[in-house]
Amino acid sequence: MPPLPPMPPHLLMLLVSSAIVAGSIAALAIMVLTRNQATGRAEEAKSRKEESGVNLKDGLTPVDLSSALARAPAISTEPSALVQTMTKTFAQLSVGIGIFDKAGNLILFNPALMELTTLPVTTLSRKPTITQFLDEMRGRGMLPEPRDYTDWRARFEGLPLEASGSGNDLLDELWCLPSGQTYRVTAQAYRNGAVALLMEDISSELSATRGIRSRIRQNESTLNSFEEPICVFAEDGRLSFSNRAFNSVWASLTDERPTRLDQALALWRNASGGCGFWDDVESYATQVSDREPWSFRTQLGGLANALVRVTPVVGGGIMIRLDDRAVSTPQRMAPISRLQAANSQSIFAVDGTHI
Numbered sequence: 001m002p003p004l005p006p007m008p009p010h011l012l013m014l015l016v017s018s019a020i021v022a023g024s025i026a027a028l029a030i031m032v033l034t035r036n037q038a039t040g041r042a043e044e045a046k047s048r049k050e051e052s053g054v055n056l057k058d059g060l061t062p063v064d065l066s067s068a069l070a071r072a073p074a075i076s077t078e079p080s081a082l083v084q085t086m087t088k089t090f091a092q093l094s095v096g097i098g099i100f101d102k103a104g105n106l107i108l109f110n111p112a113l114m115e116l117t118t119l120p121v122t123t124l125s126r127k128p129t130i131t132q133f134l135d136e137m138r139g140r141g142m143l144p145e146p147r148d149y150t151d152w153r154a155r156f157e158g159l160p161l162e163a164s165g166s167g168n169d170l171l172d173e174l175w176c177l178p179s180g181q182t183y184r185v186t187a188q189a190y191r192n193g194a195v196a197l198l199m200e201d202i203s204s205e206l207s208a209t210r211g212i213r214s215r216i217r218q219n220e221s222t223l224n225s226f227e228e229p230i231c232v233f234a235e236d237g238r239l240s241f242s243n244r245a246f247n248s249v250w251a252s253l254t255d256e257r258p259t260r261l262d263q264a265l266a267l268w269r270n271a272s273g274g275c276g277f278w279d280d281v282e283s284y285a286t287q288v289s290d291r292e293p294w295s296f297r298t299q300l301g302g303l304a305n306a307l308v309r310v311t312p313v314v315g316g317g318i319m320i321r322l323d324d325r326a327v328s329t330p331q332r333m334a335p336i337s338r339l340q341a342a343n344s345q346s347i348f349a350v351d352g353t354h355i
Helices: 009-038 041-050 065-071 078-092 111-117 130-139 149-157 203-224 244-253 261-271 277-285 338-343
Strands: 096-100 106-109 169-176 182-189 195-201 230-233 239-242 294-300 303-312 318-323
Touching: 096 111, 111 130, 111 195, 130 149, 230 244, 230 261, 239 244, 244 261, 261 277, 261 294, 277 294, 277 303, 277 318
Parallel strands: none
Antiparallel strands: 096 106, 096 195, 169 182, 182 195, 230 239, 230 318, 294 303, 303 318
16 A cells, blocks of 8 residues: 555644644633632622623623623733733634533633534523533534434533543544534533533535545556556655556565665666666656656566656656566657647547548
8 A cells, every 4th residue: 555645734734723722722711710710709790790791800701702802891910911812812713612611501602603503692692501502503403413412412511520621632523514514623621620612614624635635546546557567756765656567566576565765776776687777766866956757778577678767756756667568778868848749749630530
């Protein structure tokens, strides 16, 4: 099996950004829960009554972060300023964030959560439990449909009990929604049993990845259909692809297929009686300029008079093709211009006659 292709850059950026968001949420959750514990129940009830449930000074209650920020008083203390700064950041994120306390009630959310769940602010502001939150999403067709919804929902109900304050991931899974969208849902545990639920729409990223993989499989299938042995080495010397015809050549020379260019060259030198052209191939692979296609003939395993074609590929790698058919034996193939290649092609009319 050829090695898997490298991870696409957009997915790598997605994973890095998710890690940064998770770290920021941990800091915010710790500050919010610590401040809520220090605030008395009477003062908390009074602040909710006076400011319709929003007071960043006395603690955050379950409201839309963007509206809370607009009505929050200016605070000069450094911790409160930090909370406001992080609140601004979370209000602009495309990742939906919902923080549930130890009892499992929603105490904080951002606008992206409303957009991804399609739940109105009035529903989220009622401090729903995790199970109530899921039931509301299910009613709007924003949940996958497992075989046993009751058991599936019970896993979320037990998340606050699993929270150990270590910041470990309690949940990391993909939700394939009936609409065709795909959400990545992560649950993380924080101090005092709080749980942060993160939702991210990765439909476009998955679609792009599937498209790339489909094209890779198509290209591999095409190359495997060729009778000509072909292999490709990456810029770092790693064997990135070899078709079925080339694998049969490997089998005729050794029981273990080489995985790097230096290993393959050592094997080919030995199989061709020390042919010096393999040294040229090694030098050619390290060149950064003057990389023109060329070829040479040598004996290689079961191929008595093999024509070895060396061609540069995008990314600094090289492609090696083997052909034992009776062809002229140029030691170096002169590069062909695009105009020459165009003139050498035959053009036919619809009825098959030559133009």
